[in-house]
Amino acid sequence: MTLTDLRPFTPATVEDIEHRSANDPIARRLVELGFVPGEAIDVVAVAPISKDPIVARIGTARFALRRDEANRIRVRTEGGRQ
Numbered sequence: 028m029t030l031t032d033l034r035p036f037t038p039a040t041v042e043d044i045e046h047r048s049a050n051d052p053i054a055r056r057l058v059e060l061g062f063v064p065g066e067a068i069d070v071v072a073v074a075p076i077s078k079d080p081i082v083a084r085i086g087t088a089r090f091a092l093r094r095d096e097a098n099r100i101r102v103r104t105e106g107g108r109q
Contacts, residue, residue, distance in 0.1 A: 028104070030083060030097040033070050039102040041066045041085075053096060061085050062100055 033039055041064055046054040062068070062085065071089060072082040080091040083100075092100075 028102055030068070030070065030092070030100040030102055031078075031081065031094055033068075033102055033104070035070045035073060037069060037104055039068050039104045040064075041068050042101040042103050045099040045101065047099075054099060057096065057100065060090060061088065068100075068102060 030039075041062055043064060044054045044057050044062055066085050068083055068085050070081055071084050074080055079094045081094060081097045082089055082091050083097065084090075
């Protein structure tokens with residue numbers, strides 16, 4: 028499952044970041060911001076009409092991500108659903 032599939036306030040863990048090229052700048056930036064495997068994450072808000080952006084929380088930091096960016100973040104919920 029990706030971050031775009033995660034329901035708001037459902038605890039999850041980052042599994043992987045999708046790299047679309049050898050030196051993908053968006054994937055690299057997501058990793059630099061803290062979206063790394065093993066980190067706890069949840070969605071705290073989604074835009075009501077367009078569903079873009081999605082606000083994700085890692086620790087105490089919140090990030091507004093475009094749907095395309097959030098779709099690159101693979102997550103696993105506590106129940107093991109991926």
